[in-house]
Amino acid sequence: MNNFSDTIAAISTAPGSSGVGIIRISGEDAFTISDKLFCRNKEAFLHICDKYFSDGESGDFPSMNDVSSMNNHEIRHGYIYDFVKNTDEKGKVGVSVDFIDECLLSKMPAPYSYTGENVAEINCHGSFAVLSRVLSAVIKSGARPAEPGEFTKRAFLNGKLDLAKAEAVMDIINSKTEQSRRAAVSQLEGRLSKQIEGIRSSLIGCLSEIDVSIDYPEYEMDGITGDHSMQIMIDAEKSLKRLSETYYRGRLIKEGINLVLSGCPNAGKSSLMNVLSGYNRAIVTDIPGTTRDVIEEFIQIDGISVTVTDTAGLRDTDDIVEKIGVDKAIDRISDAELVIYIADADSLAEKSVLDEHISFLDSGRTIVIINKVDVASKENIDFLKEFFKDFCTVEMSMKTEKGVENLYQIIKDKFSLGEIYNNSENILTNERHKALVDSALNHLDKAKESYEKNMPLDCISYDIWLCAEKLGEITGKSVSEDVVNDIFSRFCVGK
Ligand SMILES: Nc1nc2c(ncn2[C@@H]2O[C@H](COP(=O)(O)OP(=O)(O)OP(=O)(O)O)[C@@H](O)[C@H]2O)c(=O)[nH]1
Numbered sequence: 485m486n487n488f489s490d491t492i493a494a495i496s497t498a499p500g501s502s503g504v505g506i507i508r509i510s511g512e513d514a515f516t517i518s519d520k521l522f523c524r525n526k527e528a529f530l531h532i533c534d535k536y537f538s539d540g541e542s543g544d545f546p547s548m549n550d551v552s553s554m555n556n557h558e559i560r561h562g563y564i565y566d567f568v569k570n571t572d573e574k575g576k577v578g579v580s581v582d583f584i585d586e587c588l589l590s591k592m593p594a595p596y597s598y599t600g601e602n603v604a605e606i607n608c609h610g611s612f613a614v615l616s617r618v619l620s621a622v623i624k625s626g627a628r629p630a631e632p633g634e635f636t637k638r639a640f641l642n643g644k645l646d647l648a649k650a651e652a653v654m655d656i657i658n659s660k661t662e663q664s665r666r667a668a669v670s671q672l673e674g675r676l677s678k679q680i681e682g683i684r685s686s687l688i689g690c691l692s693e694i695d696v697s698i699d700y701p702e703y704e705m706d707g708i709t710g711d712h713s714m715q716i717m718i719d720a721e722k723s724l725k726r727l728s729e730t731y732y733r734g735r736l737i738k739e740g741i742n743l744v745l746s747g748c749p750n751a752g753k754s755s756l757m758n759v760l761s762g763y764n765r766a767i768v769t770d771i772p773g774t775t776r777d778v779i780e781e782f783i784q785i786d787g788i789s790v791t792v793t794d795t796a797g798l799r800d801t802d803d804i805v806e807k808i809g810v811d812k813a814i815d816r817i818s819d820a821e822l823v824i825y826i827a828d829a830d831s832l833a834e835k836s837v838l839d840e841h842i843s844f845l846d847s848g849r850t851i852v853i854i855n856k857v858d859v860a861s862k863e864n865i866d867f868l869k870e871f872f873k874d875f876c877t878v879e880m881s882m883k884t885e886k887g888v889e890n891l892y893q894i895i896k897d898k899f900s901l902g903e904i905y906n907n908s909e910n911i912l913t914n915e916r917h918k919a920l921v922d923s924a925l926n927h928l929d930k931a932k933e934s935y936e937k938n939m940p941l942d943c944i945s946y947d948i949w950l951c952a953e954k955l956g957e958i959t960g961k962s963v964s965e966d967v968v969n970d971i972f973s974r975f976c977v978g979k
């Protein structure tokens with residue numbers, strides 16, 4: 485177990501007003517620090533304070549030691565106080581007790597706590613004024629403000645969780661949809677770590693067999709050891725390849741889809757934004773150029789988060805504000821995973837304009853909506869269908885909501901959303917893990933190649949070792965301090 489010399493503290497709940505807010509204190513002195521600011525009985529505490537001040541304030545401020553005397557894993561009701569300097573009417577400076585808030589304090593001793601250290605948690609009222617005062621009283625009493633992710637980092641360094649599980653904590657905090665929560669909880673439960681560790685230990689077993697062959701050449705590589713090692717490599721490769729392929733789904737689950745609505749002015753982009761979001765999110769008028777800025781809304785399709793962006797209609801304009809909007813719209817199209825291009829079938833845009841638009845639309849990631857079919861002529865609809873024949877097209881009316889279900893289905897099919905849920909295998913959702921799995925696969929490939937070419941055993945074992953190292957970086961078994969620091973610096977303060 486690591487020994488951190490200092491005790492850290494932070495507000496662990498989100499900013500803003502809430503029923504309850506939590507201050508977490510972790511480290512060897514968590515309980516003695518809490519003793520200096522928590523009392524269970526106000527009157528009894530005021531009594532000893534009166535005596536202390538009337539005796540002429542010598543030594544440390546009084547304390548009831550109400551935290552040290554609590555049982556382990558106990559929660560107690562009490563009050564958080566602070567000693568403050570004040571000046572009476574005659575200008576005499578003195579010290580008095582200020583009760584900051586009523587609270588519940590829980591005591592979790594090392595090693596049976598989140599961080600593996602002594603932890604005290606103060607549940608007080610969740611206002612910024614209360615929480616910041618309580619935190620400053622804790623700091624005044626000897627704790628230091630925690631850095632981002634420092635509680636979880638200590639938990640990792642104290643062996644309470646491995647690195648993949650620690651990263652899952654962050655994913656749970658950030659999960660916006662049921663699917664992302666499920667994936668993160670499964671990772672925190674250790675399913676991914678278990679799979680990775682299983683593969684890694686089989687490779688390490690393989691390394692020791694090769695070492696034996698090097699030390700005792702009578703066990704030749706093309707004998708029992710060789711075949712067995714090769715089989716281990718083949719099995720590891722199969723599992724890692726499957727895992728690597730899950731990243732596409734994993735990323736969708738975690739990051740969601742970035743969907744941009746585009747098209748000529750008045751085509752019906754904002755009307756679609758309102759249909760998708762289920763309320764009047766964007767202004768809709770019959771004046772071309774109504775939307776000028778980028779408008780975002782977060783929706784869910786089958787448990788996957790979709791960020792829908794409504795943009796300014798694409799046209800040449802001298803209006804400076806509208807022009808900025810059009811430039812932003814073009815930028816957003818290039819970053820989007822999915823573009824919905826809306827074509828107005830009632831009032832066709834000029835052919836030259838459509839030619840220009842089709843030149844920057846990528847048919848692989850664009851769905852074209854032929855809109856206003858409630859009023860458009862068949863001739864116009866057929867023209868647009870033919871014009872966009874290389875694209876997936878949907879005939880729609882934002883007025884009657886015709887085609888909406890069809891559009892949802894096309895989006896679901898495009899991203900294979902149906903397949904995401906019918907699967908119980910581990911899914912990679914983290915970019916770092918994906919890069920390490922791919923790098924491990926790369927080394928495995930080299931090891932297999934060396935084996936097939938009858939290269940010296942050291943060459944084979946070197947790549948197997950590197951492969952195991954890469955896998956160890958996922959769970960934190962073999963990872964540099966810089967990587968650990970980098971991972972935790974992306975956490976929020978208080979976690
Ligand atoms: N009849 C009919 N009218 C529609 C339909 N969709 C949109 N409209 C009308 O078309 C006009 C323009 O709609 P918007 O949704 O504001 O169009 P937009 O693409 O956001 O336009 P800009 O913001 O100017 O680029 C409004 O008067 C809508 O009521 C539809 O399917 N049928």
Ligand SMILES: [Mg+2]
Nearest residue numbers: 753754774775
């Ligand atoms: Mg609009």
